[in-house]
Amino acid sequence: MYIDSHCHLDFDVFTPSRKALIQTALAANITHFINPAVSFANWHKVIELSQAFPFIIPALGLHPVFCSEHTLDHLPELSKWVTANNIKFVGEIGLDKRYKDNYESQLLFFEAQIKIANKLKKPVIIHAVKSHHDIIGIIKKENFKHGGIIHAFNANETIANTYTDLGFKLGIGSILYHPSSTLRKIIHTLDLDSLVLETDSPDMAPPNWDTKLNTPLSIIPTCQLLADILKKPANEIQSIFYRNTLKLCEL
């Protein structure tokens, strides 16, 4: 069995295929889906989806790539919505240095959301691109101890160990398909208990995926690829990841 620890099934691109896709994924033994929100405007969609499909686990947050959509008013709203809806994770939050123009604003929203998650004692789902130093600095400064997931992890062993020592799991997805990626180079050094599988659907389709639209179903070949790289049986890897993710979701 599998859990997709990061997908955006609420995105409009899934509207025509969503119900059928979810049925196909369930039939393929993908039992749960963690669905982080990206901005205030899609929080209600993520919550509605989790009400219609209780195996979709919602997270609420303000994503750095959607920074221009966020206002300071959304921060107190985040506390209210997470509490009122008994949300398990704050996310997707983080920093992305590919977007330099609003990086100061990203820092403000990330730090504020770490403070909120700390106060509410919630784990977080972090989008970290070229910004690990700042992310780790803020987590340490805020003495944040509730862990969560570093989504689409792709950094060196020292950074990996820093995150796992801080109580985070590392999200492993389609970056693994790229032989020159840092992740691929260090994957054999990572403790399997510190990893979770993810797809980031509809984005980050594996290179051999037959459609540009990534779906939670790509978690199956990604798990097989990891098993092949580590030379371990796929069912063994699959059950370790399943257990890790269930525990993280307190299921």
Ligand SMILES: [Zn+2]
């Ligand atoms: Zn995402």
